Amino acid sequence: MARIEELTSSFAEFMSKLLESREWVLVVSHYDADGLSSLSLMLYFLWSHGVPFHARLVEQVDPRTLEELPLGEYDYAIFLDLGSGYKHLIERYAEGKNILLIDHHVPSSPKGEECCVEINPYRVGLNGSEEASASTLTYLLLRSLDEKVEKMVHVALVGALGDRLDLGPRYSFKGLNERVLREALDRKVVEASLGLRFFGGPKRPLVKAIARTTDPFLPGLTGNETACYNFLKKIGIEPKAGEELRTVGSLSSEEVKKLATELVKYMLSAGLSVKDAQKIIGYNYYLASEKPESPLRDLREYAYILNALGRMENYEVAVAINLGGRGSLLAIAEDVSNNYRKTLARLIESVLSGDSEKVKVYEGRISVIIEVRDANPKLTGPLSSILASLLSQKFRDKKLLGVAAPLSKEDSTLKISFRRLTEEVDIGRTLQDIAAKIGIEGGGHPAAGGAVVSRDKLKALLEHL
Known part of the structure; x- marks a missing residue:
């Protein structure tokens, strides 16, 4: 180390x-x-x-x-x-x-x-x-x-979680990330616990916690509190205690086991892989100084908010919050985050419904690229992460999935974000090699990468992929 x-x-x-x-x-x-x-x-x-x-x-x-x-x-x-x-x-x-x-x-x-x-x-x-x-x-x-x-120190961990680098056992950290986590735990800045990986801490209403969860993405539940309420009723877990919504922390150990089992079954029925379905259990990380009801209490939700602010171009708000700003800044962040969540849900629905006016699919030898024509190019990254999970079974003969969007309405250049569907391929190295051959810019990590490609070179890219 x-x-x-x-x-x-x-x-x-x-x-x-x-x-x-x-x-x-x-x-x-x-x-x-x-x-x-x-x-x-x-x-x-x-x-x-x-x-x-x-x-x-x-x-x-x-x-x-x-x-x-x-x-x-x-x-x-x-x-x-x-x-x-x-x-x-x-x-x-x-x-x-x-x-x-x-x-x-x-x-x-x-x-x-x-x-x-x-x-x-x-x-x-x-x-x-x-x-x-x-x-x-x-x-x-x-x-x-x-x-x-x-x-x-907590800001450093939020960045790592935003890049989904909780790659150790049960979504813990590895390497330098684990070193920073140990510092945060030793200084009692951050708390860690093993359980259901919902957004928000134990004090968050259960219905809202499920609806806000995006990692893993829960088809039909993420972003839909009504559907989450009905799901809980259907599986025999009462969402309310009297007139109040129950919190995550109010669940008994038996209810936690039942909810985890039913969610895994639900995700499998929705077409997710066993590996993706098992994401529902793992370590959660909480910022000790934040109030239980704060959206920044859960470091994964904090990371989600930063991603939302960045991709919706509210950079100043994101930096100000990292530097300690709260109050009206946090209210702005929550509004942006909710809008971001709804936008992603709408675009995902366009893809899943096969809307030919908004979506076009290109297939290469080992890849599939989904062009979402009305998507902000800054959203191709999160869209590719979610769709790689949702469509992994549909495209199981492929090794990577890309989501593309035009850089602007007038521009013929596409921003493409890739996620791998199998560990057989190193996306970053693959894109670097192809970029050198066909004259584009591309690279990234083994599991995720991106490229900027003019439409006249899209065919050449697909011939290599």
């Missing part, structure tokens, strides 16, 4: 130069929960040390993005949760600049580039797709320079 310390010297040297110069720094980050958590940690550190900054949230590092970034105006730039797969592009657009990359995606080349200081777990033999998120990596690096960063 000490291997990550091998990366701290180059990081410390870069930050020392930046702190000494007190120059403005451009901080570029991805907009998902991991990126927003990494950004929040970095901005807290820079602000604490009097370093002025300009933050930008982006989809990925590609020529279009780099042309739009004001790299020429800054001597220092920091990229968070992106960049390792595109160092050749960064070198082209940021020549002569002081560049720092903190990323956990598969690097595009075996060795680091002279153009930047690259902090990536893969460089020291750690699996960045399972053992570290950008946020836990950023946290450990910053904490090595300033112990005050410890107060934000």
